[in-house]
Amino acid sequence: MAGVMTAVARDASLPLEQHVLRCSAALDVHGHLVVLVPPDASDPARRRLHTVRSVLAADRMALIPVGLPPLATALLAEQLRQLSATDLGPGVLAGAAPLLAHYFYAGALLGSVARLDRVNVSVGSHLKSLIPGRQFAVAATPEPRVVEATERDVLPGPAYPTHLTVAASGSFDTSWIHGPLARAWRPQHVRDVAAPEDCAHWWGTSRVAEFTAHIADPGVLYQLVTSVRRTSCRWCALEIIGDRCLFCSTRVENQAVRPDVRTDEPMDRRR
Numbered sequence: 001m002a003g004v005m006t007a008v009a010r011d012a013s014l015p016l017e018q019h020v021l022r023c024s025a026a027l028d029v030h031g032h033l034v035v036l037v038p039p040d041a042s043d044p045a046r047r048r049l050h051t052v053r054s055v056l057a058a059d060r061m062a063l064i065p066v067g068l069p070p071l072a073t074a075l076l077a078e079q080l081r082q083l084s085a086t087d088l089g090p091g092v093l094a095g096a097a098p099l100l101a102h103y104f105y106a107g108a109l110l111g112s113v114a115r116l117d118r119v120n121v122s123v124g125s126h127l128k129s130l131i132p133g134r135q136f137a138v139a140a141t142p143e144p145r146v147v148e149a150t151e152r153d154v155l156p157g158p159a160y161p162t163h164l165t166v167a168a169s170g171s172f173d174t175s176w177i178h179g180p181l182a183r184a185w186r187p188q189h190v191r192d193v194a195a196p197e198d199c200a201h202w203w204g205t206s207r208v209a210e211f212t213a214h215i216a217d218p219g220v221l222y223q224l225v226t227s228v229r230r231t232s233c234r235w236c237a238l239e240i241i242g243d244r245c246l247f248c249s250t251r252v253e254n255q256a257v258r259p260d261v262r263t264d265e266p267m268d269r270r271r
Contacts, residue, residue: 002090003030004080006073007037009198012044023052032060032090039065062094062246069140070196071167071210072106082218091238094246096225104214105158107139111207119144149176157185163216167195168209177211
């Protein structure tokens with residue numbers, strides 16, 4: 001059963017020896033390790049994990065770039081841990097990370113957008129954030145957007161059953177999330193959790209409450225992953241999904257050629 005980890009900012013400040021020992025111990029326990037890392041190749045935590053992987057010469061350690069906010073990343077890791085208890089192998093589990101990331105509706109309620117650089121912010125929103133008491137709803141994925149948090153202005157939500165997880169920093173007011181947003185998104189369940197440690201850094205303010213709508217049913221997650229065609233890696237022999245093995249980076253060659261479909265033909269000729 002593959003282990004799952006997430007990279008956080010403090011990883012870069014750990015002594016290298018300690019970091020190597022921690023990952024080595026995880027590999028001894030789980031056999032393979034799937035690590036969710038920031039998408040920026042220059043991120044210190046990601047660079048540190050590349051160093052650890054090189055020191056261990058571990059092709060059993062897959063580093064998966066994920067562009068989700070901290071709460072959504074933690075929830076994705078939670079989903080992968082659930083799936084690791086099934087019959088899915090480590091290669092498929094690693095490939096499931098970018099696949100399942102598409103099914104998150106992730107954002108945050110902010111007290112200020114002055115230092116927000118993850119999503120484009122209009123001049124008007126910057127000016128409004130100077131007024132005390134204003135709150136802004138920011139969607140990071142699937143479609144970046146910034147709106148003022150009011151009863152009428154609600155972000156577009158998922159069209160499939162989800163749970164809503166909320167993580168607030170300190171005593172930040174989350175009534176807009178539990179009120180207008182929850183009424184519009186109609187989640188099956190709402191859960192409050194502690195804020196991830198990188199939350200304030202990611203959103204550019206300590207006045208933040210993250211929210212994420214996600215698929216909570218392990219059976220649905222399993223169906224999503226197993227509906228994708230699997231192949232075997234030519235180098236490490238792992239069963240994988242996607243165009244390359246995320247452990248050894250070997251690209252998958254097309255073993256079958258799909259017939260060309262002429263979409264410009266009349267419908268009756270394509271039947």
